[in-house]
Amino acid sequence: MLVLFETPAGFALFKVLNEGKLSEVQRLVHLWALESAERDAFLANEATKKWTSSNQVLVEIACTRSSDQLFSAKKAYHVLYKKSIEEDVAHHTTGDYRKLLLPLVSSHRYEGDEVNLTIAKAEAKILHEKISKKAYNDDDLIRILATRSKAQVNATLNHYKDAFGKDINKDLKEDPKDEFLSLLRSTVKCLTRPEKYFAKIVRLSINKHGTDEGALIRVVATRAEIDLKIVADEYQRRDSVPLDRAIVKDTTGDYEKMLLALLGHNDA
Numbered sequence: 001m002l003v004l005f006e007t008p009a010g011f012a013l014f015k016v017l018n019e020g021k022l023s024e025v026q027r028l029v030h031l032w033a034l035e036s037a038e039r040d041a042f043l044a045n046e047a048t049k050k051w052t053s054s055n056q057v058l059v060e061i062a063c064t065r066s067s068d069q070l071f072s073a074k075k076a077y078h079v080l081y082k083k084s085i086e087e088d089v090a091h092h093t094t095g096d097y098r099k100l101l102l103p104l105v106s107s108h109r110y111e112g113d114e115v116n117l118t119i120a121k122a123e124a125k126i127l128h129e130k131i132s133k134k135a136y137n138d139d140d141l142i143r144i145l146a147t148r149s150k151a152q153v154n155a156t157l158n159h160y161k162d163a164f165g166k167d168i169n170k171d172l173k174e175d176p177k178d179e180f181l182s183l184l185r186s187t188v189k190c191l192t193r194p195e196k197y198f199a200k201i202v203r204l205s206i207n208k209h210g211t212d213e214g215a216l217i218r219v220v221a222t223r224a225e226i227d228l229k230i231v232a233d234e235y236q237r238r239d240s241v242p243l244d245r246a247i248v249k250d251t252t253g254d255y256e257k258m259l260l261a262l263l264g265h266n267d268a
Contacts, residue, residue: 024213024255031221032262039222040065040073041080044105048088053097053179056186056201057218058089062104063190064197067111074105096137096180103146104187110149120155121163123148127156128164131171136181145187153191195227199234202243206250216247216259224262232263 031039040061047057062070077085089101123144130138144156160168169185176182189197198219205212205219223231232243239246247259 024217025258027213028217028221028255028258028262031217032224035076036069036222036225037072037076038080040069041076041085043218043222044073044077044085045081045088048085048092051092054182056183058101058105059183059186059190060197060222062101062107063187064194067108070105071108097183099137100142100146100180100183100187103142107146109147110152112149113151115149115152115155117155117159120152120159123156124160124163127160127168128171131168134174136172136184145184145191150191153188157188157192195230195234198223198227198231199238202231202235203239206246220259220262228263 031042034042043057044061047055061073065073074085077083081088085105086102089105090098093101123140126140127144130136130141135141145153148156157168164171169188172181172185172188174181186197189200201215202219205215219231220228235241235243235246244260244263247263248256251259
């Protein structure tokens with residue numbers, strides 16, 4: 001099978017795909033070939049169909065994309081699946097997960113840099129009160145995370161740390177095995193430090209017994225044209241190993257070469 005593969009470096013790679021890692025290569029090529037809005041729609045649809053409480057793909061799409069990108073993904077979802085992403089999220093999720101995910105995928109956040117420090121201080125207090133009472137599914141807590149601009153959320157969480165002496169995600173680790181709290185922590189990370197979030201996803205995907213190919217492919221394919229270099233730098237800062245070296249250690253053949261090409265290795 002011949003593939004025309006265009007890398008971020010701007011060159012095309014023609015390659016006959018070998019056996020062995022064919023399924024991973026096909027998935028990587030498929031995701032990379034899609035327009036970004038169609039790719040997000042595809043991943044969101046896949047996530048709703050295979051929904052589990054540990055599935056964080058919907059949070060990634062809702063919280064790391066701009067409002068316009070999320071809107072475009074939702075339009076693509078309409079075209080591809082003849083229904084809305086909100087409809088599928090509501091249908092496939094329940095309880096606290098639906099209460100969080102539905103407003104996240106429905107949101108259209110303001111994208112400007114302006115912040116209101118009075119609101120930030122007031123809402124930091126609200127967040128602290130709710131978390132102290134373990135009211136993790138509180139309407140106000142979810143409203144703040146789901147509707148405020150990313151700049152406003154950052155201002156609120158900075159004040160939270162200054163006022164109460166601890167990063168909010170540390171307070172949300174009261175029960176590390178609670179998957180809803182894990183989803184809340186991912187929401188915060190995706191809104192405030194997406195490169196740190198994606199570096200952790202890559203680290204977990206590689207460090208498992210047998211690489212989690214789905215997670216690794218998803219991060220590389222969706223972030224290659226956005227911030228994959230920053231993600232790789234964060235990975236190296238945290239793990240003291242270059243991401244390309246970790247990929248070479250854990251992958252082989254055409255799959256390895258295509259991952260490296262998307263990381264920006266011209267000799268891949």
